[in-house]
Amino acid sequence: MNEFEAISHDTEERLARSVAVLNAGTDEREVLIAEYKRRADQAFAPSTRRSRAVMMRVLERYFSELGLSTTPPLSPFHVARMIDDLSPIYAIGTIECLLSAVTELHRASFLRSPRNHPIVKLAFMAARKHYSKPSKQAPPICRKDIMDAIAKMGQSRLHVRDKAVLLVAADSWCRSSELAALRMHDMVLQQDGSAILRIMRSKTDRYSSGGFAYLSIEAVNAVQDWQRLAKLTPPEPMFITSYDNGCRKPLLSVTFTQILRRATGRKDVSSHSTRVGGVHDAMKIGCDMGSIIMSGRWKSAEMPARYGSQFLVGQSASARIAAAHRNST
Known part of the structure; x- marks a missing residue:
């Protein structure tokens, strides 16, 4: 089975499950939904469940102000409107969490989520274009800073x-x-x-x-x-x-x-x-990215590279050229 066939097979299975649930009797459907909730409580971390509960309260408040219910399925037009209305108020990361809550709301009822509807996708793309801001990064505290603080204790x-x-x-x-x-x-x-x-x-x-x-x-x-x-x-x-x-x-x-x-x-x-300071210290003494990833227990180089981006600018080609020219004069 090639990749295209695997994707098609997975899509067919999901559609078949959705049809089976929709065609099920009321009692059987309620049993399935209750069973999903029970297993979700066991599968997801407490922090994930708390975060989703907060997002659900935001969804319920927004839809209630419009006189609408959050009982799925939600209209993609209403979800897109929510993105338009809330993007100037909340961070894009929060909007993404709200959309994840919409997806989970529908998944728990075995319904297709409007998250992947073209209208919702375009609304989110527009929100990211107009309201995205650079993510804040914690300033580094290096080992010298730690030892200086301890010396005063x-x-x-x-x-x-x-x-x-x-x-x-x-x-x-x-x-x-x-x-x-x-x-x-x-x-x-x-x-x-x-x-x-x-x-x-x-x-x-x-x-x-x-x-x-x-x-x-x-x-x-x-x-x-x-x-x-x-x-x-x-x-x-x-x-x-x-x-x-x-x-x-x-x-x-x-x-x-x-x-x-x-x-x-x-x-x-x-x-x-x-954590950020450790990456800076490691880069200063020339540690390779593999050892940095191991020390921070990351899955990839994406986050340590981001943490060390400010330090790496000072080690870039343009910085070295400027230093070489300065030393030659």
């Missing part, structure tokens, strides 16, 4: 914990959700005093295949100092509140941004800044 319980957070973030290039999910037994010590950090779940690891990150000797020592102070057992979260006898639950993802801002005195950085 004392030995209080808060500072001991924050030192461990900063060093683990700088070494592992972990996302905030990954830092929040770490347990003490995820740090596997090596003979030279460094450690391998097991990342059990991540944003791009949908099926929890797991990944690994490197921890330096400095990071290991900082984590062990915090472990002794907080009396953390192997199964417990690596990072909890700094209060003595406080909650033993993991920190919220947003707390890691707060820690980084407090330590560096900068309000423009986020927990993603150590």
Whole structure:
């Protein structure tokens, strides 16, 4: 079966399923829809379900203001009008999430989504043309910035914990959700005093295949100092509140941004800044893209290349030509 035949076969199967559901009796159809909802709750991550719930509330509010229902199927004319009306208000990424919610709304009822209707496609293309903005990127926090921040810290319980957070973030290039999910037994010590950090779940690891990150000797020592102070057992979260006898639950993802801002005195950085900074540090010393992708556990070079784009401009051909001319004069 060639590629064209495979696509045609898949299309025929989807049409056959849709026809079968539409021809089913009311009771049988309701059973299928209920079963889909039950399985979707098991298959999708909590964050995905929360995001879709927010988008559904936006859809319901918009359609109710027009005196319309969100019961599928939705008219492609109404969906296109929604894009026209909401694009000046919401970011294009949010409009795309709304369209994904429209698709899921129809998929859950085994109906064809208007998302791929030519009118809807053209409306979205026009919205992207007129309202797209450059995506914001977290400013880099490099290793020197981390070490400078740590040098100013004392030995209080808060500072001991924050030192461990900063060093683990700088070494592992972990996302905030990954830092929040770490347990003490995820740090596997090596003979030279460094450690391998097991990342059990991540944003791009949908099926929890797991990944690994490197921890330096400095990071290991900082984590062990915090472990002794907080009396953390192997199964417990690596990072909890700094209060003595406080909650033993993991920190919220947003707390890691707060820690980084407090330590560096900068309000423009986020927990993603150590990830961007790690890419900048790696490019400065000439690391190849393969090792950078491995360190950040990316699936491709797209994101690290974007993170390092500002640094790479300074290494471009035009920059080298200017430097060579300057040195020759």
